[in-house]
Each structure stands twice: as structure tokens, then as C-alpha cells.
Amino acid sequence: MYLRCTMGLNNILFVMTLLLYGAASMKSQAYFNKTGELPCHFTNSQNISLDELVVFWQDQDKLVLYELYRGKENPQNVHRKYKGRTSFDKDNWTLRLHNIQIKDKGLYQCFVHHKGPKGLVPMHQMNSDLSVLANFSQPEIMVTSNRTENSGIINLTCSSIQGYPEPKEMYFLVKTENSSTKYDTVMKKSQNNVTELYNVSISLSFSVPEASNVSIFCVLQLESMKLPSLPYNIETNKVERKESEQTKERVRYHETERSDEAQCVNISKTASGDNSTTQF
Ligand SMILES: *[C@@H]1O[C@H](CO)[C@@H](O)[C@H](O)[C@H]1NC(C)=O
Ligand SMILES: *[C@@H]1O[C@H](CO)[C@@H](O)[C@H](O)[C@H]1NC(C)=O
Ligand SMILES: *[C@@H]1O[C@H](CO)[C@@H](O)[C@H](O)[C@H]1NC(C)=O
Ligand SMILES: *[C@@H]1O[C@H](CO)[C@@H](O)[C@H](O)[C@H]1NC(C)=O
Ligand SMILES: *[C@@H]1O[C@H](CO)[C@@H](O)[C@H](O)[C@H]1NC(C)=O
Ligand SMILES: *[C@@H]1O[C@H](CO)[C@@H](O)[C@H](O)[C@H]1NC(C)=O
Ligand SMILES: *[C@@H]1O[C@H](CO)[C@@H](O)[C@H](O)[C@H]1NC(C)=O
Ligand SMILES: *[C@@H]1O[C@H](CO)[C@@H](O)[C@H](O)[C@H]1NC(C)=O
Ligand SMILES: *[C@@H]1O[C@H](CO)[C@@H](O)[C@H](O)[C@H]1NC(C)=O
Ligand SMILES: *[C@@H]1O[C@H](CO)[C@@H](O)[C@H](O)[C@H]1NC(C)=O
Ligand SMILES: *[C@@H]1O[C@H](CO)[C@@H](O)[C@H](O)[C@H]1NC(C)=O
Ligand SMILES: *[C@@H]1O[C@H](CO)[C@@H](O)[C@H](O)[C@H]1NC(C)=O
16 A cells, blocks of 8 residues: 655654555455454554544455444445445454355455544554365265176265365375275366355276275365365175175175264175274
8 A cells, every 4th residue: 555645744654654565464264155354453552532543444456345434334435245244343453254255365454544633644554365265075985886796896986075275186095904005086176156166076996906905085185184085995805605605795884973984885795794994
């Protein structure tokens, strides 16, 4: 922000101008469809009455979100996209923006002016950089085609929905007793053109090894964390009677509440030994 300097400007005001020009910027984070906070951090050290202050917030396109004119809300200058979406917290000089959309990310500025006898004097400015997040759902593995007796190939798809920003990568992790293999596959993504949220998915065609217990995970790598799926377990017993039992593949669906051991599918080639212990 530039201040139009007039002839009578004194040194103190000039120093203030520099301070205002290099105004502090704060990072702020909000979740999609929730409420965001745009702080102003005004301390009012001179204890100026609200009746003498003009306070407003604007976005990076200079559209006004909220204005408090000498202690009274002034909706006239508020842009229609922000009408009814804000509330001002007088206690800590924070503006709340409700029903946050992905489009709301960006830079916001709060200005405090003193309306004195000589007109409006800038007193304080605060910039906040708002980023918007939406949590992806826990990745979920689905069987798109079961393995058959002769192919031994199982086709899996893993998907996660309604998140933002775009994930870094997504992959399958196949764990056996003494190995852990990462399968990189192409991540398919689709973005909703209204909400701007992403759906992502990957697919794997996996050849199930003859004699090992396998746990398949799907991992969504986000900016700062990994979001793993529940395991998909394939369990095999190296027992003699496979000829007779192989044809009777038994699939059990087992669901519990606990996320680290729930909702697994155990495929066993024998009638016994339905036990697996898997941790991510
Ligand atoms: C926003 O949140 C409300 C409840 O808080 C919910 O009913 C609505 O479906 C959500 N909208 C979106 C687009 O997620
Ligand atoms: C402002 O105060 C509210 C509670 O009154 C608190 O939840 C919020 O975190 C505060 N915001 C800032 C920026 O201090
Ligand atoms: C600020 O001014 C009000 C009256 O305008 C007064 O009641 C209050 O005590 C003052 N507070 C401080 C910290 O000076
Ligand atoms: C999103 O995930 C983070 C980290 O797991 C959690 O702290 C936060 O509460 C979640 N937010 C919403 C809106 O679900
Ligand atoms: C896989 O096989 C099981 C049991 O035979 C069946 O319940 C399930 O629907 C099959 N899944 C698919 C995707 O064909
Ligand atoms: C571990 O790997 C070795 C060598 O690849 C293999 O011979 C052995 O059977 C594996 N052990 C288990 C328990 O799978
Ligand atoms: C994302 O997934 C949800 C739920 O399956 C679906 O309703 C929505 O249409 C999908 N969006 C896109 C952009 O594919
Ligand atoms: C979003 O996409 C759908 C179909 O893909 C289209 O009918 C609709 O007009 C689009 N909306 C906007 C706001 O672009
Ligand atoms: C499994 O996936 C592979 C590779 O995408 C494909 O060639 C194959 O036809 C699929 N199998 C079935 C039974 O759909
Ligand atoms: C698979 O797990 C079952 C039960 O823990 C065990 O009996 C069997 O020997 C395991 N098979 C292999 C090949 O490790
Ligand atoms: C299937 O696997 C899960 C996770 O490892 C395990 O908790 C459950 O007991 C298994 N189900 C059967 C029937 O063995
Ligand atoms: C599964 O195996 C573990 C050790 O491998 C054992 O402690 C547990 O009791 C077994 N569970 C069942 C249901 O057999």
C-alpha cells in the first residue's frame, strides 16, 4: 500500500509509511466449507475509541469483505461475494470468513485508520495469506477383478476423494514377510469444476505369489503426511492339500471399527489358518 504524502507530512508519519509498506504478513489456514480467520493484530496502544476508527479488510482484488466505520458496520462497501459470510471478533481484532471455498485462498489485508480532525490517518496494516485445505478421504482399495485359478492375477483400484491441494503421489505398497515393494503407477485425477476439489485413483494388476502371505496397502502422499489405506491381505498356506482346496477359494470380509486392522479381505487357499497380523 502506498500512502499519498501531503506537504505537511512529518517525520514520524514518514517512518510509519515505511513500516506500513513492509507490513507484516501472516499465514493462515482454513478447511474447505469451514470458517477461516483473518487476523489484524491491532493492539490499539493509544487506546483510541472505536468511534474514531475506520477498520476494513480487503482481498487481493481490493474487494471489501468487511468494514467497521466509526464503530458501526458499514455493509455498503462490502462486495456481494462476502455479504453474510463474515463476523468481526472485537476482542482480538480477527475477521472470520465462513463457508470457505478453495477460491478464497490468497492474500487479505486489514487496515485500521484513525478518523481524526485532519481526516483519515493510517494506523495499522496486517496482511494474511490464507491457504485452504480439504482432507482427502482415507484411500480405499477395491477389487476390480478377482484372480482366477489359471491367471493368479488380481486387479485392484485405490481411490481417495474430495481433497485439496493435489496430492504429491499415490502408490501401492506390497508387503510380504521379508520384503516391501513399492509399485508406482500413474495417478488419475479429476477436479470438480465448482468446488475445485480433487478425486484421485490408481490401479494395479498384481500377480499373487504362490507361497507367501501378502498385504497390500495404498498410500496417498500429501504435502506433509502419508495417508495409508487399510491393508488388503492375501494369505496363503504352504500346505500339501492344495489340489483339492485350491478350487474352493474362500473369501472372508471382516470389518471392525479400528482403522489399523479393519476392513480387510483375507483370501485363503485352505480351509484353515485364517490369521494374519499386519501393521503399516
Ligand atoms: C458443508 O458443510 C455442511 C455441514 O457443515 C454440509 O451439510 C455440506 O454438505 C458441506 N458442503 C460441502 C460441499 O461439503
Ligand atoms: C480470537 O479469539 C477466538 C476466541 O475468542 C479464538 O478462537 C481465535 O483463535 C482467536 N484468533 C486469533 C487470531 O487470535
Ligand atoms: C481506554 O479508554 C477508555 C475510555 O475511552 C477508558 O475507560 C479505559 O480505561 C482506557 N484504557 C486504557 C488501558 O487506557
Ligand atoms: C484434517 O486432517 C487433520 C490431520 O489429520 C486434522 O487435524 C483436521 O482436524 C482435519 N480437518 C477436517 C476439517 O477434517
Ligand atoms: C471376488 O470374489 C468374491 C468371492 O468369490 C466375490 O464375493 C467378490 O464379489 C469378487 N469381487 C469381484 C470384484 O469380482
Ligand atoms: C525370505 O526371502 C528368501 C529369499 O528371497 C526366501 O527364500 C524366503 O522364503 C523368504 N522367507 C519368507 C518367510 O518368506
Ligand atoms: C468425486 O467422487 C465423488 C464421490 O464418489 C463423486 O460424487 C464426484 O462426482 C467425484 N468428482 C469428480 C470430479 O470426479
Ligand atoms: C462443470 O462441468 C459440467 C459438466 O462437466 C458442466 O455441465 C457445467 O456447466 C460446469 N460448470 C461450470 C461452472 O463450469
Ligand atoms: C487386469 O488389468 C490388466 C492391466 O490393466 C488388464 O490387462 C487385464 O485385462 C485385467 N484383468 C481383468 C480380468 O480385468
Ligand atoms: C501365512 O500365514 C499363516 C498364518 O499366520 C501361516 O500359517 C502360513 O505359514 C503363512 N504362509 C507363508 C507362506 O508364510
Ligand atoms: C483377516 O485379517 C485381519 C487383519 O490382519 C485379521 O484381524 C482378521 O482376524 C483376519 N480374519 C480372519 C478370518 O482370519
Ligand atoms: C494369529 O497369530 C498370532 C501370532 O502369529 C497369534 O498371537 C494370534 O492368537 C492368532 N490369532 C488367531 C485368531 O488365530
